[in-house]
Amino acid sequence: MNRFTGKVIIVTGGGSGIGEAAVRRFLAEGASVVITGRNRDRLEKAAADMAQDRILLFPADVSKRPDCDAVVSAAVERFGRIDTLVNAAGMNLVGTVDDTSDDDWRACMGADVDSVFFLTRAALPHLRKTKGSIVNVGSVSSLGGGWSHAGYNAAKAAVANLTRSVACDNGKYGVRANTVCPGLTVTGMVDAIMEDEALLEKAWERIPLRRAGKPEEIASAIAFLASNEAQWITGATLAVDGGQTCTDGGPEWGK
Known part of the structure; x- marks a missing residue:
């Protein structure tokens, strides 16, 4: 598929995990991608085998407003437009x-919430011109509470409701905003869980498909929501969690 040929995408956290998988998916479908992350070495390593003429590496701390403004300015200067954030x-x-x-x-609030707010505010004038879209990566914690993750749960719930607000306020401009809510996904953020058999047994009790997700599977959902196939979807929170949120309780492995 080439759903994103001629489109320009900004991906934060693009040097690893779900962000990197999303970058690769967009590039495979023809997009040009601005890839941000705090660590330049990690960005360069991740991008070593990518199409260099269609990427821009931009190291930034997106919890800070000036860095977010700079990312957006660099994207427009290099590629002339922004279609998806x-x-x-x-x-x-x-x-x-x-x-x-x-x-x-x-x-936690800076990395998970401030980054979304600042980048959204900076990108919106450009997204209105292209009738573009925003896809925010939340979590199953956007949809319910859990044990021993008070700050993270609060931050990811804020991301989902901020996304809904952006969708409400910007639909009249043709801009869509949605949240993907991954469950347990094999990234560096969950190494401690993936290495603990007792915690995994608790996790499988709550995940009907009885396995962790892959970053590429989350990237597929991100790409769908960013594409024209999702033109009638905005303000949604899409759980991509192996069925975890259809069970009778939230994540229990921190209890």
Whole structure:
């Protein structure tokens, strides 16, 4: 498929995990992609085998407004337009309210929520011109609570509701905004879970398909929501979780 030929996509957190998988999917379907992340070496390593004429590597800390403004300016300067913004950058935070420090709380909100807000605000004028789309990477934690992840749960719930607000306010401009909500996915963020057999047994009790997702499977959902096939979808929260959220409870492996 070449659903994105001639389109320009910004992907945050594009140096690894779900973000990198999304970059590869968009490139495979003809897009030009601006790839952001904090670590230049990681970005360069991830992009070594990508189509160099259709990518722009832009190291940035997207929890900071000036960096977000710079990413958008660089995208327009290089490629002339923006068609889709994918906010895939983020961080996990393990801890209850009692044992979450002020600094950890602020870091989580910065990485998971501020980044989405600042980049959305910077990109919207350009997305209105192209009648573009925004796909934010939330989590099953966007849809319900869980144990020992107070800050992360709060941040990902905020992402989903911010996305709905953007969808409401910008539909009149032809701009769509949706949230993909991955369940347990094999990325660096869940290494501790994937290496703990006891935690995995708890996870499989809550996941009907009884396995973790792959970054490429989340990227497929992101690409669908960004494509013209999803022209009548906005403000949605799409669970891509192996059925976890159709069971009678949320993630239990931190209990």
